[in-house]
Amino acid sequence: MVLGTMAETGRIALFARDALLQGMMPRYYIRQIALQFFRIGYTSLPVVALTAFFTGGALALQIYLGSSRFNAESLVASIVALGITRELGPVLAGLMVSGRVGASIAAELGTMRVTEQIDALVTLSTNPQKYLVGPRLLAAVISLPLLVGIGDTIGIFGGYIVGTRSLGFNEYAYLKNTADFLHASDVTSGLIKAAVFGFIIALMGCYHGFNSKGGAQGVGRATTNAVVSSAILILAANFLLTSLLFGD
Amino acid sequence: MEGHIVLKNVQKSFGPKQVLRGLSVSVKKGRSLVVIGGSGTGKSVMLKCILGIIRPDAGEIRVGGESCIGLKGKDRDAFLARFGMLFQGAALFDSLTVWENVAFGLIQGRGMARHAARDIAVEKLSQVGLSSDVAALYPAELSGGMQKRVGLARAIAADPEIIFFDEPTTGLDPIMADVINNLIVDCVKRLGATTISITHDMASARKIADDIAMIHKGQIIWQGEANKVNVSGNAYVDQFIHGRADGPIQMDVLKA
Ligand SMILES: Nc1ncnc2c1ncn2[C@@H]1O[C@H](COP(=O)(O)OP(=O)(O)OP(=O)(O)O)[C@@H](O)[C@H]1O
Numbered sequence: 001m002v003l004g005t006m007a008e009t010g011r012i013a014l015f016a017r018d019a020l021l022q023g024m025m026p027r028y029y030i031r032q033i034a035l036q037f038f039r040i041g042y043t044s045l046p047v048v049a050l051t052a053f054f055t056g057g058a059l060a061l062q063i064y065l066g067s068s069r070f071n072a073e074s075l076v077a078s079i080v081a082l083g084i085t086r087e088l089g090p091v092l093a094g095l096m097v098s099g100r101v102g103a104s105i106a107a108e109l110g111t112m113r114v115t116e117q118i119d120a121l122v123t124l125s126t127n128p129q130k131y132l133v134g135p136r137l138l139a140a141v142i143s144l145p146l147l148v149g150i151g152d153t154i155g156i157f158g159g160y161i162v163g164t165r166s167l168g169f170n171e172y173a174y175l176k177n178t179a180d181f182l183h184a185s186d187v188t189s190g191l192i193k194a195a196v197f198g199f200i201i202a203l204m205g206c207y208h209g210f211n212s213k214g215g216a217q218g219v220g221r222a223t224t225n226a227v228v229s230s231a232i233l234i235l236a237a238n239f240l241l242t243s244l245l246f247g248d
Numbered sequence: 249m250e251g252h253i254v255l256k257n258v259q260k261s262f263g264p265k266q267v268l269r270g271l272s273v274s275v276k277k278g279r280s281l282v283v284i285g286g287s288g289t290g291k292s293v294m295l296k297c298i299l300g301i302i303r304p305d306a307g308e309i310r311v312g313g314e315s316c317i318g319l320k321g322k323d324r325d326a327f328l329a330r331f332g333m334l335f336q337g338a339a340l341f342d343s344l345t346v347w348e349n350v351a352f353g354l355i356q357g358r359g360m361a362r363h364a365a366r367d368i369a370v371e372k373l374s375q376v377g378l379s380s381d382v383a384a385l386y387p388a389e390l391s392g393g394m395q396k397r398v399g400l401a402r403a404i405a406a407d408p409e410i411i412f413f414d415e416p417t418t419g420l421d422p423i424m425a426d427v428i429n430n431l432i433v434d435c436v437k438r439l440g441a442t443t444i445s446i447t448h449d450m451a452s453a454r455k456i457a458d459d460i461a462m463i464h465k466g467q468i469i470w471q472g473e474a475n476k477v478n479v480s481g482n483a484y485v486d487q488f489i490h491g492r493a494d495g496p497i498q499m500d501v502l503k504a
């Protein structure tokens with residue numbers, strides 16, 4: 001079991017190394033890259049936006065209830081902003097996108113594997129790492145921070161709506177509190193996390209898709225594995241990154 | 249003269265399962281070899297070993313006199329550019345249209361402009377009996393036989409010097425099968441291509457083969473000129489070409 005996990009980790013690391021080496025060297029498949037930006041980034045917008053909005057709102061409510069016990073209601077705005085930008089924004093977006101995009105990458109590449117489309121690519125002088133994996137990694141690594149940036153804004157806005165409409169905060173004061181307490185580093189640390197999560201999602205989707213075997217059942221298994229492993233890796237990486245970025 | 253494609257004592261196992269057990273075969277330049285043999289005897293695996301999609305455990309594979317096992321990077325690209333391959337299941341890219349499939353090797357492999365590649369693709373499609381209306385469809389919208397023909401058009405699109413056909417006529421009606429047979433014969437003649445075809449269809453084998461080889465349990469048990477196949481004097485070959493259930497080849501089916 002332990003040996004199996006270590007062997008798997010090694011295989012994933014080799015896969016990642018190949019993908020990075022191959023992906024960085026020409027040729028670059030511009031069409032594929034554009035297509036993946038559309039699929040991974042653009043089509044994930046609604047999910048990420050909704051998640052962020054409701055999370056921001058719920059967070060505002062909870063923090064209000066908690067802080068009112070200490071007469072510290074004025075902290076609501078800043079804690080919502082911190083919580084969203086540092087933790088919840090990137091983690092929730094990462095998990096949602098891994099469910100959407102990680103699964104679809106694994107299913108697509110898995111089907112290509114079992115129907116010999118990946119072999120066919122090879123015979124047409126096209127390196128599958130460059131053509132399939134590279135564009136997906138690149139698109140995910142860049143899209144996720146963009147998505148999280150948008151999600152952060154919407155999440156804070158969600159908190160603002162709840163704070164001003166139902167908790168009775170002054171609109172100007174709420175925004176001023178948010179802006180005064182939020183440092184640029186809070187946002188950038190979240191965006192760095194997001195880039196790492198994007199890498200994890202695309203890597204797991206591609207790795208499990210590439211290594212799927214045995215027809216429809218194998219593709220199903222690859223999809224599940226891609227989602228589960230990327231979710232766990234995202235949570236683990238989040239913990240590590242939090243201690244690296246904020247620990248002292 | 250050494251053959252254009254030479255395999256010597258090639259072995260390949262998947263786990264405990266031995267598929268190729270010292271397979272040796274050779275094809276001369278510009279000739280058409282047909283490989284016959286039962287299901288699961290390793291025919292498709294043999295082709296994939298030559299292409300480097302599967303790496304053999306032991307043995308030698310030489311194309312044009314040069315060993316081709318374990319090629320990497322640019323050498324491998326250059327090597328593969330000499331091949332066209334029709335996969336058993338067609339293996340069309342389902343996210344691309346029919347013409348993009350056919351033109352794939354031209355656009356991605358050779359960097360040809362899309363509109364020029366499209367013209368060639370349409371031309372190749374007409375050679376396999378598909379009209380230009382089909383060009384803009386997606387593979388999922390085609391019947392199995394049509395997919396096979398698109399796969400064939402894709403295999404010959406870049407006029408390769410070596411072409412592999414894995415069961416080119418399976419799933420086609422007899423008339424279309426004969427059209428495809430003619431096309432394969434024509435490719436060999438016109439392009440001077442060296443081809444290896446795999447088939448269970450003896451009519452097709454007789455038509456396209458210069459030479460025939462029979463594979464059984466991962467070895468070539470007979471190879472000779474196509475017109476000698478009826479007088480091979482080999483009991484396995486006789487059983488296969490006449491399609492008899494009784495003979496030295498035992499199928500793993502439960503006898504009542
Ligand atoms: N990637 C693989 N992993 C494990 N086993 C494989 C793999 N590819 C092929 N095999 C096994 O090798 C054997 C030979 O397969 P192959 O596809 O070459 O058969 P074939 O001669 O082409 O048969 P058919 O005429 O039915 O296509 C089969 O038993 C198959 O299970």
Ligand SMILES: [Mg+2]
Pocket residue numbers: 291292293336414
């Ligand atoms: Mg086969």
